[in-house]
Each structure stands twice: as C-alpha cells, then as structure tokens.
Amino acid sequence: MKMQQFDITVIGAGVAGLVCAQQLQQTGYSVVVLEKSRGVGGRMATRRVSATRADHGVRYLEPTGKFLQQLINFLENKNNGPSSESILQLWTDKIYELTQSRGQLLVPKRCYVTPQGMNSVGKFLAEGLEIWFSRRVENMKPTAEKNWHLNLEITNDAATEKPTQVISRAVVVAIPAPQALMILEQPTAEIPSEFLQRLGLVEYDPCITVMAGYSPAIYENLPQWRAIAFANDEYLAWVGFDSSKRPQPSQPVFVIQSSAKFATTHLDTTDLQPVGQELLEHTAKQLLPWFKSPEWLQVHQWGYAFCRQPLTVSCLTTELPLPLVGAGDWCGGDNIEGAFASGLAAANWVNSQLENLLLPGESFLSQI
Numbered sequence: 381m382k383m384q385q386f387d388i389t390v391i392g393a394g395v396a397g398l399v400c401a402q403q404l405q406q407t408g409y410s411v412v413v414l415e416k417s418r419g420v421g422g423r424m425a426t427r428r429v430s431a432t433r434a435d436h437g438v439r440y441l442e443p444t445g446k447f448l449q450q451l452i453n454f455l456e457n458k459n460n461g462p463s464s465e466s467i468l469q470l471w472t473d474k475i476y477e478l479t480q481s482r483g484q485l486l487v488p489k490r491c492y493v494t495p496q497g498m499n500s501v502g503k504f505l506a507e508g509l510e511i512w513f514s515r516r517v518e519n520m521k522p523t524a525e526k527n528w529h530l531n532l533e534i535t536n537d538a539a540t541e542k543p544t545q546v547i548s549r550a551v552v553v554a555i556p557a558p559q560a561l562m563i564l565e566q567p568t569a570e571i572p573s574e575f576l577q578r579l580g581l582v583e584y585d586p587c588i589t590v591m592a593g594y595s596p597a598i599y600e601n602l603p604q605w606r607a608i609a610f611a612n613d614e615y616l617a618w619v620g621f622d623s624s625k626r627p628q629p630s631q632p633v634f635v636i637q638s639s640a641k642f643a644t645t646h647l648d649t650t651d652l653q654p655v656g657q658e659l660l661e662h663t664a665k666q667l668l669p670w671f672k673s674p675e676w677l678q679v680h681q682w683g684y685a686f687c688r689q690p691l692t693v694s695c696l697t698t699e700l701p702l703p704l705v706g707a708g709d710w711c712g713g714d715n716i717e718g719a720f721a722s723g724l725a726a727a728n729w730v731n732s733q734l735e736n737l738l739l740p741g742e743s744f745l746s747q748i
C-alpha cells in the first residue's frame with residue numbers, strides 16, 4: 381500500500397503533536413501522526429546508554445503552569461504498567477544555581493521525573509494513536525480534490541511497512557518553526573507569504589548534551605546535589621545527576637548540557653566526541669576533578685533546542701490553500717507548557733475548520 385487517507389495529519393510526535401492528535405482522535409476524526417525518528421516525545425527524550433537510560437533532552441517537569449500541573453498530578457497517581465511504581469515521581473525540591481555575580485544559590489524547585497526516562501511521558505501521551513515512525517515529511521501540496529498530499533521519506537531502512545504518501549483534509553505541523561519552513565516554503569505547497577514570513581521570524585538556540593558514565597568507585601565522592609544550573613557560564617548550562625533518577629543504578633551517570641554559545645561554535649563539527657570531552661574537562665574545573673574521566677560518554681547535538689522568542693499566538697493558522705496549522709513551543713511559550721497549550725489550540729482550530737464537534741479538552745486528556 382503506497383498511500384493512505386485520513387481526516388487529519390499531524391507532523392511530529394513531540395508534546396504539541398501528541399496532545400493535538402489525542403484531542404482530535406478522541407473527538408472521532410481519523411488521525412495519523414508522522415514522526416521522523418523511532419520514538420515519541422520529541423525533545424522530551426531518553427537514550428539507552430550502557431545498560432541504563434539517560435534523559436538527554438527535557439531534564440524534569442515542574443508544575444509551573446496549568447497544563448503541567450494537571451499532567452504531573454495525573455501521572456503521579458498513575459502506575460507504570462503492572463508495577464506499583466508511579467510514572468512520575470518527585471526527584472528533588474531544590475536545585476543549585478551558580479552565577480558569577482551572586483555565587484551559589486539554592487533555588488526551591490519541585491522537579492518531577494520518570495524513573496523509566498522522560499520519554500515515558502511521551503509514551504503516555506501517545507497511547508492509542510496511529511503513529512508512523514521513521515517517516516520524515518519531505519513536501520506537501522494541495523490537490524484538486526481539496527486534500528493535502530504529503531510525501532514521506534523513510535529514515536530507517538528497516539521501516540518499510542507503512543506507506544510513503546498520505547492524503548488528508550487538514551495538516552498540523554508540530555515541529556520547530558525552522559524545520560516547518562523547510563517543508564512549507566517549497567512553492568508546490570502554495571502557502572501564503574504572510575504565514576511563511578511569520579514562521580521565518582522564529583529562531584532557536586542549539587544545545588550539546590553529554591551523557592557520561594563513571595566508575596562505581598567514585599560513589600564515595602559523589603555530590604549530594606541532584607542538579608546545578610549555570611546562569612552565565614561560557615560552556616555550561618546544566619549538570620544533572622541523571623542516575624539518581626533511576627531505581628537501582630549500576631553506575632553514576634551524569635548529563636551535562638552546554639550553553640547556547642558553546643553549542644553555536646560547534647554547529648558544523650562532525651566528530652562530537654572531543655567536544656563532549658572538552659565540556660567534561662570544563663565541568664571538572666568548575667565542580668569536581670573526576671568529571672573529566674568517564675568510563676564512557678555519548679554526545680547529542682540539538683540543532684533546535686530552545687526557542688529564543690516564540691510568536692505571541694497559541695498556534696499559526698491558514699485556511700489557504702487548505703486548512704493548515706503550525707504548533708509547538710514556538711507559539712505562545714518556549715517550553716513544555718507552551719507546547720502543550722499550543723497543541724490544544726491547534727486541535728481546536730482544526731476542529732473548527734472541519735466538523736466543529738465537541739472536543740474532550742485537557743481534563744485529563746480524558747484519561748487517555
């Protein structure tokens with residue numbers, strides 16, 4: 381089967397895309413989510429590393445807004461599969477902040493994490509959805525029958541079972557704005573220039589994440605803290621004691637996130653291992669000497685990590701040539717809360733363009 385038809389296509393299985401797809405599917409629309417990677421959650425990401433896991437994207441959830449508060453309350457009371465362990469647990473209620481002007485501050489913060497990895501939150505939001513993994517949307521165009529026609533590239537040779545074309549009445553583009561622009565600015569998409577101009581205004585900062593595992597021998601010298609945020613360090617933004625999120629860690633694992641400035645200087649670097657080592661050496665100078673000598677390290681480069689200045693709308697819409705809406709952390713808020721709100725707003729708008737049915741709302745995403 382080369383092509384399949386749905387009411388709505390959602391591009392991107394991050395928080396915004398998943399929340400939007402849940403709303404629309406629960407309302408009765410047929411929905412497909414297209415995702416270029418092999419998993420859900422987007423930047424709420426977890427990697428399997430050396431017999432354990434590390435959160436190399438979102439570090440924790442904090443009840444800072446309406447939606448995150450509800451999500452946290454819900455997941456704190458929901459068990460992970462057959463186990464009696466909650467999906468989400470309080471990790472720490474304080475984080476150190478290092479600033480040049482004020483030195484070391486202990487900042488109260490309620491940080492929630494998932495012992496199985498932060499991508500478990502994405503897995504929860506994805507339950508019951510039709511998601512086609514390893515499918516990158518390459519381009520799209522309106523057809524004479526008033527449908528969007530999307531062409532998909534297979535990003536993983538093993539994933540050949542799903543079609544490479546999709547037809548739908550409306551499209552939700554729930555990916556970072558610069559990536560959305562790559563698809564939508566192609567002339568065949570016939571997108572109005574004002575929509576493209578607004579997309580083009582959005583900029584992101586990059587980030588380099590290092591995941592590093594240490595010898596259990598350093599257990600005696602382990603810090604008491606869970607995480608340190610660096611306010612104005614040239615190299616570092618954050619150091620987190622990642623294995624303290626796991627129930628029985630076999631070794632100490634730390635996740636180190638770079639400053640935007642450091643990541644920007646390495647945008648074109650292809651061999652990232654020495655870059656990771658450089659970041660660890662700097663961490664060793666700032667914190668503890670053994671940081672420079674891990675047993676293993678892995679590096680991930682985020683080209684679009686943090687939205688610098690989101691648009692002031694909750695989603696970006698156009699009815700021409702056919703219903704299309706952009707959503708994500710570049711609309712309204714520059715974080716998970718913003719992505720969540722934007723996904724809901726996009727679902728509302730698409731529904732208003734199609735059948736105008738009663739949407740379930742976020743409470744709490746009708747228990748999924």
Ligand SMILES: Cc1cc2nc3c(=O)[nH]c(=O)nc-3n(C[C@H](O)[C@H](O)[C@H](O)COP(=O)(O)OP(=O)(O)OC[C@H]3O[C@@H](n4cnc5c(N)ncnc54)[C@H](O)[C@@H]3O)c2cc1C
Pocket residue numbers: 391392393394395396397414415416417420421422423424436437438439440515516517518554555556559563587589637682684685686707708709710714715716717719
């Ligand atoms: C290192 C790091 C730490 C962070 N820490 C925090 C934090 O502590 N708190 C917080 O609130 N926020 C944090 N953020 C920001 C947060 O991750 C984002 O604001 C939020 O996850 C954005 O969700 P989204 O759905 O808008 O986009 P994304 O999560 O980026 O999802 C987009 C999805 O679309 C897919 N995709 C892209 N292009 C295509 C295509 N052409 N075809 C198909 N699929 C495509 C991507 O693979 C991805 O899965 C952090 C981000 C990073 C990188």
